[in-house]
Amino acid sequence: MSKKAERQLSRRDFLRGVGALTGALTLESVTGSRVEASETEVAPDAVGVLIDLTRCTGCRTCEAACKAAHGFPPPDGGETSLSADTLTYVDVRENVEGADGPLHVKRQCMHCVHPACASACTVGALHKTPEGPVTYNAGKCIGCRYCQYACPFGVPAFQWEETLGLIAKCDFCINRLEEGQQPACVSDCPTGALKFGKRRALLREAAARMDTHPDRYLNHVYGEHEAGGTSMLYLSPARFEDLGFPELGSQPIPRRAEFVMKQTPMVALTVATAASGLCWLRTRREESGACVEAGKKERTKR
Ligand code: SF4
Ligand code: SF4
Ligand code: SF4
Known part of the structure; x- marks a missing residue:
């Protein structure tokens, strides 16, 4: 060198x-401080994924699809957290009130409508696209890890094993979207637990499923309002706080990060x-x- x-x-x-x-x-x-935020704006054509926990069998095909799509080694079946080469994993939750058996919760970046990670990033390496995905540009990243501290979902992972470690997170398969394909995890999910589409249409579908099967679902779409809204939307038979989802209210988080950066x-x-x-x-x-x-x-x- x-x-x-x-x-x-x-x-x-x-x-x-x-x-x-x-x-x-x-x-x-x-x-913990809450900073005033303006009304959430979601582009009419913004996309999202509806994740229906009642349909997920925990087969982990989504994990394998994600790794294959990003050129990572195949999963060994033991993924229990997000990491530099695990952009999504299936979190198994046992003995949850309201569920008949274990619940399988697919975790990945939520692609927030107002991403705190992007607001905290001083070099513009993280970017919210009008279409919904929050993208990451490794060429701009200096590895400062501000985004890790800002993200309310604990998503950005750091490449600790690399000399010049950078950040890794789900990119919504942006390359596939640009080619007219669905995200790899959605394409390969064999049970229909994942559904890709326009965020607004997915919210209508979620409402319809809850109306049709009030016995099956909690009357709550996680991500519709949380932290100002997210592109990943969850339906569940059990309370989200019992599944490890943070209770965030409807105020966007980024203002907090912007406030800190300005101070x-x-x-x-x-x-x-x-x-x-x-x-x-x-x-x-x-x-x-x-x-x-x-x-x-x-x-x-x-
Ligand atoms: S979940 Fe975290 S990493 Fe993903 S867009 Fe939101 S703030 Fe950023
Ligand atoms: S959208 Fe793409 S990058 Fe994100 S979890 Fe699914 S397969 Fe992985
Ligand atoms: S592929 Fe579908 S059913 Fe299988 S674990 Fe992933 S989300 Fe659940």
Whole structure:
């Protein structure tokens, strides 16, 4: 690896550590506070996925489909959390009140209508598209992990095993959507537990299912209003808080992240200045070291 590349890595590692630290300090300081938000706006054509827990058998075909679509190794059957190469997994919930047997809850990014992750990201690596998906641009990401602290669903995963770890999360199979296909998990689900479509149509369908089978469903679509709404919508026979879903109310969360970011420009400026200064000093030291080495080699040749 060239000296220049090494210097770039060092500076990035440093900034990443500092970013993570300041993220922890600043976002944690306002955790739990509710910031005023404006009315939620959802594009009429925005898409979503209806996840019907009464139809999910826990076969985990969706996990395998997601991994295959993203070029990850196949699942070993033991996925219990999201990670850098597990963008979705099926969470098994036993002994839940209101359910006849275990409930299988597919977890992934919720593709929030107002994503806190995107609001917290200072470099624009996360982006809410008008069509619904919240996309991630690894080329912009500096690995500061602000998005991890901001997300109310604990979704963004960090590539801890990589030297230059970045963020990983469900991308709504945006490449497949652009080609007119459905998300891989939806396409391969054999039971119809996952349904892709326009968010508004999915909400109508959810209402119809609840009306038709009031004995089967709780009268609640998780994601219709939570945190200002999400693109992933859940139907369940059991209370969502008993299934590990956070109770968020209907206010969008991003305002909280924006508020924090606006309160910390001096912290950010100080950190950036210190990082640049240290990087400059380190660069000078490495360059002079490189000159000494070059000089030694030159003298050896003679
Ligand atoms: S669930 Fe988390 S990572 Fe996904 S869009 Fe919402 S805030 Fe972002
Ligand atoms: S939408 Fe795509 S990326 Fe997201 S969980 Fe499904 S298969 Fe994985
Ligand atoms: S593929 Fe469908 S039925 Fe199987 S675990 Fe995933 S969501 Fe449930």
